[in-house]
Amino acid sequence: MQEAIRQLRSFCPIGSTGPCGFSELMIVDDQGGLIGRVTQQGILRVLFSTLLDPVDIKKFEGKTAEYSDLSTLLNGVLIKEGVNHLNAPVGKVIERGIRVLSASADLLHAMSVMVICRETVLPVEENGRLVGVVQLAEVFGALGDMLVSMNSK
16 A cells, blocks of 8 residues: 555655646556556545545534544544555555546547546556556647637638
């Protein structure tokens, strides 16, 4: 888990300005076949499972504040839980069976899959091997440039 965190952080170092790189890692086998992906959210779900597991929380009617008085105590407990999960195997957070785009997919197909399925990053495969990744920002930019250029003619 620690190595996955290091790699994801390398795409967006602390203090960097502007857009960051990727928010997920594609995991491949020895032949380059896609196994799945590891996302920032997936890692955080494992590290802080006590906080993020679905719970039926009843509305609190007492003292109102942005944070409860217990937040300081819970903060330390939750951080310690995160540290305890750092050595969990990365396999615990791999999302398998994810959507992929074919290397032959055109721009509109990529856009429609990403928007309809609410994906911001999709792996691209050719002959069962991962050959790249496409981000929604790239698709948006390419389509936007194409439309603006066609409109100015």
